[in-house]
Amino acid sequence: MSAAPKIRCRDLHKAFGANQVLRGLDLDVMPGESVVVIGGSGTGKSVLLKCILNIIRPDSGSIQLDGQEATKVRGRERDAMLRRFGMLFQNAALFDSLPVWKNVAFALIESERMDRDAAREAAEEKLAAVGLRNEVADLYPAELSGGMKKRVGLARAIATAPEIIFFDEPTTGLDPIMGDVINELILGCVREQNVTTLSITHDIASARKIGHRIAMLHQGEIIWTGSVAEMDATDNPYVQQFIHGRAEGPIQMPVRRL
Numbered sequence: 001m002s003a004a005p006k007i008r009c010r011d012l013h014k015a016f017g018a019n020q021v022l023r024g025l026d027l028d029v030m031p032g033e034s035v036v037v038i039g040g041s042g043t044g045k046s047v048l049l050k051c052i053l054n055i056i057r058p059d060s061g062s063i064q065l066d067g068q069e070a071t072k073v074r075g076r077e078r079d080a081m082l083r084r085f086g087m088l089f090q091n092a093a094l095f096d097s098l099p100v101w102k103n104v105a106f107a108l109i110e111s112e113r114m115d116r117d118a119a120r121e122a123a124e125e126k127l128a129a130v131g132l133r134n135e136v137a138d139l140y141p142a143e144l145s146g147g148m149k150k151r152v153g154l155a156r157a158i159a160t161a162p163e164i165i166f167f168d169e170p171t172t173g174l175d176p177i178m179g180d181v182i183n184e185l186i187l188g189c190v191r192e193q194n195v196t197t198l199s200i201t202h203d204i205a206s207a208r209k210i211g212h213r214i215a216m217l218h219q220g221e222i223i224w225t226g227s228v229a230e231m232d233a234t235d236n237p238y239v240q241q242f243i244h245g246r247a248e249g250p251i252q253m254p255v256r257r258l
């Protein structure tokens, strides 16, 4: 691994009104590294991804991609930056009105102006890479199971051969076996395409499998980071509570007692 991070976040702050979500967040993701951000519901994991994707503008702080400040780019420069990313959304976010192959080839057709035949061929190749047969190419998203939708979402995320892929809850809503199939596919993509990935998940089994490094987000900051083995060995009470899913501990969930 080279010494310069692919993604470098420093002292990120983001509030929505009185709700201080990010409060001085620092995070580095090295080239070819797979980092998984864990943390409770509403801690700001999605806000962090959206800040890096330049969908939400942080109030202050810096986000650098290969050393280039990402928070300031606008217009075409921003579009060019976004094209370097692939994204697998939590609900796969497929276009219901388009057949599977057009969903997969969407960016190839729209941004890269690939002709129809070449785009179809590329889509079928990516579908095969995620274990889906050609017959699926002409189906519509409504005809797919949740696991198939995730695979199609993954095929779309890798279609443009991005340098960085974001995975937003890649296994949520899937049974453990299909969840593991998706984890394996993610690992395969990371290995074969040498991409850098940043994932957010509640699923500790998934984090263990796909993460070279785990980063725990709590109260707007990354409070702990380390390998899976270090996560298991740490006596950090926040990490321990989270990975063991205990209600009791330093992390207080805002629940109303009846």
Ligand SMILES: Nc1ncnc2c1ncn2[C@@H]1O[C@H](COP(=O)(O)OP(=O)(O)OP(=O)(O)O)[C@@H](O)[C@H]1O
Binding pocket: 016, 019, 021, 039, 040, 041, 042, 043, 044, 045, 046, 047, 048
């Ligand atoms: N566009 C927005 N406008 C106002 N508040 C927002 C907006 N986006 C997020 N928030 C708030 O920011 C906080 C963090 O939300 P976020 O979606 O990042 O949480 P999360 O860690 O991804 O949670 P989960 O694991 O439940 O998906 C929440 O309190 C949420 O209400």
